[in-house]
Amino acid sequence: MGQKKKQSSIALDRQIDLLVRGDHGDPFALLGPHLEEENGIVVRCFQPGAAQVSVIDRQGEVLADLTQLHTAGFFAGAIGTSERVPYKLRVSWPSHIADIEDPYRFPPTLGDLDVHLLVEGTHLHLYERLGAHFIELDGVPGVSFAVWAPNARRVSVVGNFNEWDGRRNPMRKIINAGVWQIFLPEIRAGELYKYEIKSSDGRLLPLKADPLAFQAEPPPRTASIIHGLPDFDWNDSAWMSTREAAGSRSAPISIYECHLPSWARVVEEGNRYLTYDELSDRLIPYVQQMGFTHVELLPISEYPFDGSWGYQPIAAYAPTSRLGPPEAFARFIDRCHNAGLGVILDWVPGHFPTDAHGLPYFDGTHLYEHEDPRLGMHQDWNTLIYNYGRREVANYLLANALFWLKRYHIDGLRVDAVASMLYLDYSRKPGQWLPNRYGGNENLEATAFIRRLNELVYANAPGAITIAEESTAWPAVSRPTYLGGLGFGYKWNMGWMHDTLRYIGKDPIHRAWHHHDLTFGLLYAFSENFILPISHDEVVHGKGSLLGRMPGDQWQRFANLRAYLGFMFTHPGKKLLFMGCEFGQEREWNHDAGLDWHLLSDPNHHGLQNLVRDLNHCYRDVPALHQNDCEPHGFQWIDGGDYERCMLSFLRRGHNPEEVAITVCNFTPIPHVQSRIGVPFPGYYVERINTDSAFYGGTNIGNGGGIASEPVPWHGHPHSLNLTVPPLGTLVLAREVG
Incomplete structure (x- = not known):
């Protein structure tokens, strides 16, 4: 004994x-x-x-x-x-x-069902169990901490409450799930915390922020903040009950893409950011007045480096604290909805940064990322690629998508860099990538993840949409998964953007030889549900501003841009315009400064802003311009081949075949008088938009507000309009019905 x-x-x-x-x-x-x-x-x-x-x-x-x-x-x-x-x-x-x-x-806070779902990788409410949560055990209030680190020797939660001493609060390992958990009584909201992790070989890793933190310190500080699940008293039931119609293929969707930290700054207070509440007061009324239907936010998940614009997130479940607490972000969404605006969030499941306090080498192993750099490293961005084949990693991302849609009432996710996810050889030279099991370059695990993502979003968040930023010829990106597609609701039309910007950037004297840049997009315009994007990527890295790309003197530059936007807003496809483009920002976008709002004192810039507002309202008010954006029977060329005069004309049809809209574009500085355009129906055609109107800064050449058709067959139609087409101008005419 x-x-x-x-x-x-x-x-x-x-x-x-x-x-x-x-x-x-x-x-x-x-x-x-x-x-x-x-x-x-x-x-x-x-x-x-x-x-x-x-x-x-x-x-x-x-x-x-x-x-x-x-x-x-x-x-x-x-x-x-x-x-x-x-x-x-x-x-x-x-x-x-x-x-x-x-x-x-105290006993464990994770039940058997939680453990089962975590192991299976199907815990769609992962964020309700992992992270830091306020609960009560045995009548004692406190915080339950849980973190996935299956290969760690020891994990502790550390903070001011235990002097950041990892010896004081080591956690319990739930072996089956690889999750470490502890309940710390009487911890208050707002406390800073991290996880101290020892690898299996005994090395002490850099302190790790919580991958499921709901709030994080604003950079350059790196701690997580105890906050608990977002719990907001929403007042947007009317919007939520009808938002499905607002995002449908037949709806007018015009998106204002916005980087919140640089939309405007308070220069007199050290160039500080506007808060979420200040943005609610200023940005929302502006976007509403301008006629946009949605605002798309560059990523707001907390990120360490301002220069990444949010595309290198490190706290996927926490809205950035740069602009205020999570409750203020929820108020911003609520107020958008009450103003009739949908909110789309740029979402980044393609990669994450290498910052030591984040996900890399999380438990001493390559847990979230691939071990082999040929699979796990983005060479262009020096970031790491998620291991989509590990079910817990896929679960982490899928639950995150649903978190934003359900907890913050986000109306859509624009998924960033989809092409980099789909292709194993994306931006890699021979020998720098590994083929899939069939010898191909398709990332089969990422493809399966994307399909599952879209299935879950459309099944669990009614009315929400998903949008792919995808620039390749991958087929059926915006087709249902049961038809073999990837399941996105929409896809950015990057080809249209590059072709048309290349065209409009040329001097008019050369455009006749590049007419196909304007027309080529119609060969595939209905192969996907397209959004026409003029995005932030087109106004950075030496490309110049949108206005800066326009050739000629000042009058020609503004006239070119006005004509181009008129073409864009009547072309098949939903619309997206990056902030500042609507009033002709002169310089490239700078994420460290606000937009140049002072330019609106110039009539040219103010006129351009007026045009974008009117284009939005025209696009929304004229059914023919939006109802069949994604249907081939909604578009017909009138004359797409008049390359010598750099002109093109087409008609758009809505659900009512007699409701037609006519677009005529002249991309030369020469007005075309008595230019006959064929139309299918007789009647009076109201000049809804003339981009050369003096109200927009033009020369006011046009058709006096409208024109009646004549029974003169033209362009294969029984009637025609004898138009005056302004120089570097776009006309939009809608037939009066009834």
Whole structure:
């Protein structure tokens, strides 16, 4: 018996030594209450720096004074009962005495179903279990922490509440799930925290931010903030019940793409950002007045580097604290909805940054990323690629998509850099990539992930849409998965954007030889549900501003841009315009400064802004311009081949075949008088838009507000309009019906 006691004592000493060195992987086997055969319930605790520790009952009566077994602060002792009882620890510090709860007396907070779903990779409410959550256990309020780190030797939660000492609160490992968990009583909202992780070989890793933190410190600080799940009193039920129609293929969708930190700045206060609430007061009325239907936000998940514009997120579940707390972001969304504006979020499941406090090498292994750099490293961006084939990683991302849609009422996700996900050889030379199991360059795991993403979004977030930023010829991107597609609702038409911008950037004298740049897009315009994007990528990295691309003198530059936007807003496809393009920002976009709003004092810039507003309202008000954006029967060339005069004309049809709109573009600085255009129906055609109107800064050449058709067959139609087409101008005419 004595030998057995001696062995038990040696084993206990070894465990204590592991604990005080911060190397114990199963702290709940040592700490807290334990039933021993001879002594009944024995309580053990680790309180570095304490002079004495006692166990007290809920009434404050001392049950036992614990014995110090290690000078580092390890105490233990029997409490005189064989039954587990709720207790506290009375800790005597050199300066004071405190009664505290013992985290190691509480049970796990993850149930069997949670563990099963986590292992299976199908926990769609992952964010309700992992991360930091306010709960109550045994009548005690506190925070439950849980983090996935299956290959770690030890994981601790650290913060000001335990002096950032990883020895004090090592966590329990739920082995089946690879999740570490602990309940810390009486922790308050707003506390900073991270995870201290030891790898399997004993190396202490850089402190890690919580991958499921709901709030994070604004950079350059890197800690997570205890916040709890977003819990906002929403007032947007009217919008949510009807938003499906607002995002449908037959709806007018005109998107204002916006980088919130640089839309405007408060220069007189150190060039500071506008807060979410200030943006609610200023941005929302502006976008509403301009006639846009949606606002698309460049990524707002917390990110460390301003120059990434948010496309290198490090806290996927936390809206950036640069602009305010999560509640303020929710208010912004709520106010958008009450103003009739949908909100689309740029979402980045393609890669993540290499910052040491983030996901890289999270538990001492390549947990979230591929180990082989030929699969796991984006060479262009020096970022890491998610391992979509690991079910827990895919679950992390899928749950994140649903988190934004359900918890923040986001109306759509524009998925960034889809092409980089689909192709194993994306931006790689031979020998720098690994083929799939069939020898091809398709990333089969990423493709399966994308299809699952879209299926989950459309099944679990009614009315929400997904949009692919995809620049290749991958087929059926915006077709349902049951038809073999990727399942997105829409796809950016990058080819149209590049072709037409190349055309409009040429001097008019050369355009006749490049007419196909305007017309080629119609060969594939209905192969996908397209959005026509003029995005942030087109006004950075030396490309110049949209206005800066226009050739000629000042009048020609503005006239070119007005004509181009008139062409864009009547071309088949939904619309997207990056902030500043609507009033002719002169310089390239700079993420460190606000837009040049002072330019609106110039009539040319103000006129351009007026045009974009009117184009939006025309696009929304004229059914023929939007109802069949994605249908081939909604478009017909009138004359797409008049390359010598750099002219083109086409008609758009809505659900009512007699409701037609006519677009005529002249991309030369020469007006074309008595230019006959064939139309299918007789009647009066109202000049809804003339981009050369003096109201927009033009020369006011046009047709006096409208023109009646003549029974003169032309362009294969029984009637025609004898138009005056202004120089570098676009006309939009709609037939009066009834």
